[in-house]
Amino acid sequence: MNALSPVILREAPAFHATAPVVVVGGGAAGLTAALAAREAGLEVIVLERDPVPQGSTALSSGLVPAAGTQAQKRRGIPDSPDLFIRDLTAKAKGKAAPRLVATVAHEIGPAIDWLSGRHGVPFDVVEGFLYPGHSVLRMHGTPRRTGAELMDHLRGAAERAGIDVVTDAHVHGLYAGPDGRVLGVRIDRPDGSAEDLGCASLVLACSGFGGNPEMVRRYIPEMADALFFGHTGNTGDAIAWGAALGAGLRDMGAYQGHGSVATPSNVLITWALMMEGGFQVNAAGERFSNEHEGYSEQSVAVLAQPGGVAWNIYDQRLHDLGLAFEDYRHAVAAGAIRSGDAIEGLAAQLGLPAATLAATLADAQALAATDGRRDRFGRRFSGKPALAPPFYGVKVTGALFHTQGGVLIDEQARVLQASGNALPNLFAAGGAACGVSGPAVWGYLSGNGLLAAVGFGRIAGRSAAALLGRAPAA
Numbered sequence: 001m002n003a004l005s006p007v008i009l010r011e012a013p014a015f016h017a018t019a020p021v022v023v024v025g026g027g028a029a030g031l032t033a034a035l036a037a038r039e040a041g042l043e044v045i046v047l048e049r050d051p052v053p054q055g056s057t058a059l060s061s062g063l064v065p066a067a068g069t070q071a072q073k074r075r076g077i078p079d080s081p082d083l084f085i086r087d088l089t090a091k092a093k094g095k096a097a098p099r100l101v102a103t104v105a106h107e108i109g110p111a112i113d114w115l116s117g118r119h120g121v122p123f124d125v126v127e128g129f130l131y132p133g134h135s136v137l138r139m140h141g142t143p144r145r146t147g148a149e150l151m152d153h154l155r156g157a158a159e160r161a162g163i164d165v166v167t168d169a170h171v172h173g174l175y176a177g178p179d180g181r182v183l184g185v186r187i188d189r190p191d192g193s194a195e196d197l198g199c200a201s202l203v204l205a206c207s208g209f210g211g212n213p214e215m216v217r218r219y220i221p222e223m224a225d226a227l228f229f230g231h232t233g234n235t236g237d238a239i240a241w242g243a244a245l246g247a248g249l250r251d252m253g254a255y256q257g258h259g260s261v262a263t264p265s266n267v268l269i270t271w272a273l274m275m276e277g278g279f280q281v282n283a284a285g286e287r288f289s290n291e292h293e294g295y296s297e298q299s300v301a302v303l304a305q306p307g308g309v310a311w312n313i314y315d316q317r318l319h320d321l322g323l324a325f326e327d328y329r330h331a332v333a334a335g336a337i338r339s340g341d342a343i344e345g346l347a348a349q350l351g352l353p354a355a356t357l358a359a360t361l362a363d364a365q366a367l368a369a370t371d372g373r374r375d376r377f378g379r380r381f382s383g384k385p386a387l388a389p390p391f392y393g394v395k396v397t398g399a400l401f402h403t404q405g406g407v408l409i410d411e412q413a414r415v416l417q418a419s420g421n422a423l424p425n426l427f428a429a430g431g432a433a434c435g436v437s438g439p440a441v442w443g444y445l446s447g448n449g450l451l452a453a454v455g456f457g458r459i460a461g462r463s464a465a466a467l468l469g470r471a472p473a474a
C-alpha cells in the first residue's frame, strides 16, 4: 500500500473547517450532485484530484440517454420511463438491480430538463441513428457531442451556483466513527502537504477502478491486458473506502468496453457506422460477430481475433455520417481512415485479403436486399441501404472504457452495507456505485455510464441535502 492508497482513519482531528456537503470527484456525477445539494441552499465543496475537473466524463462522447424529456417532445419522439426500463432490463437480461433501474429511468428525464432549463446545458436529441438496444431516439448530447463540452458546461454551472470546486485535492482518507458515520476527509496536496476537512455528509463521485490495474485483473480478468481508454485517476478509491466501512459491492464484473478504437491512433470511431450498415472483419477479411449486439461486448469479440484487432468496413454515406462526430474527424486528420473506389482497392490499403473481403461485402449487400433475413450471427442488414462504392475502412481494437460495478446503493443513492442497512451519511453515484448494467460486459446499454452519473448524481446531492433537513428548490 503506498502513501496515497485509500484508507479509513479512526482518529478524527478537531477540524478547522467543516462543510455540510463534501463531494469527492469533480466529473459528471460529482458536479451534478453538487448542483443538486447547492440548490437546496447548502454550502458544497467538491474535492478533485486533478488540476482541472475532467474525469472520464471529459473523455466521453457526453451522450446521456433519457426518456420523456422536453428535447424529445420538441422533436415529437414518443418515449416513457417504462419503455426505457424495458430496454435497460432487456440489455442486462434482467440481472441489473431492478429498483435502481426503475429509479434512474424515471429520474433521468427530469434531470436532463433541469440541467438544460436551470443550468444552461444545451442538450438536444442525437438524431440519425439508434444506438444498440434503445427502442427510440433518446441520446442527449451537447452540440459538439463531446464530454469535454459537457464538462465545460457543468463547470460553468457549478461556478455560477457558487460551488467551491477545490482542485489538486486528492482525497486519500475518510475519517469515520465506529458506526460508519463519515466525519471528514484527509486531502493530499501535490506539494506533499495534507489538509483535513470535516463534513456532515459525503458523496463519493470518484468513479470506478479502470485506472487500477490490480483491481481490473481481479474483477475483470478478460480486460487485464486491454487498452484502458478512460481516466487513469479513477483508481477504485470509493470501492476501497466502501468495503472498509462494510458496504456491499455489486456487479464488480460489469464494465463498458468498446470494440471500435482506431489503432494505433487511439481515437474512438463512432458505433453509428455499424448501426447504419457497416460491419467488422478480422485479418482474414471475415466477419466474426453480430455488431448490433452492442459496442461494449464487441470489445471482447475484437480482442479475441488474431492480433486483437479488426477493421470497420463502410462506405461514403457512413463516412459522411461519421464526420458529424469530432472524434471521427480527428481520426480522419490522423490518417487512420482509408478508402478505395473498389473494395479491392480498400483491401490493398488495409492489408486485407481482397477476394475474401469482396465476398464478405457481397454477403452483406445481398442481406441488405432481403426482407429482414438474419445472418449466421443473428444480425439483420435490411432496412439500411446496401454499402456502395467508394468504400472506407479503419483498423480498430477493443478497449476498456470504464467500470460499472461499485458500492451498493439504494434508490436514494445511500451507500448500503452488505446487510442492506444504509451507512449514516454516505452517498455514491456514477462509476463509484454499482450501475444498472448487470454483472458483465454484455449488460451495458449505450449511455449507461452517464445515465448513472447524472441520474444518481442528482439523487445523491438531493439526498445529502435532505439528510441535513434541506429540501431541493421546487
Ligand SMILES: Cc1cc2nc3c(=O)[nH]c(=O)nc-3n(C[C@H](O)[C@H](O)[C@H](O)COP(=O)(O)OP(=O)(O)OC[C@H]3O[C@@H](n4cnc5c(N)ncnc54)[C@H](O)[C@@H]3O)c2cc1C
Binding pocket: 024, 025, 026, 027, 028, 029, 030, 047, 048, 049, 050, 053, 054, 055, 056, 057, 058, 059, 060, 061, 062, 063, 064, 065, 147, 169, 170, 171, 172, 205, 206, 207, 208, 229, 230, 231, 233, 234, 235, 237, 256, 268, 401, 402, 429, 430, 431, 432, 446, 447, 448, 449, 450, 451, 453
Ligand atoms: C472514451 C469514452 C467514451 C464514453 N462515452 C460515453 C457516452 O457517450 N455516454 C455515456 O453514458 N458514457 C460514456 N462513457 C462512460 C462515462 O464517461 C462514465 O460513465 C462517466 O463519465 C462517469 O462519470 P463519473 O462522474 O462517475 O466519473 P468521472 O467523470 O471519471 O469523474 C470522477 C472524478 O473523480 C476524481 N477522483 C478520483 N479519485 C479521487 C480522489 N481520491 N480524490 C479526489 N478526486 C478523485 C477523478 O480525477 C475524476 O475527475 C465513455 C467513457 C469513455 C472512456
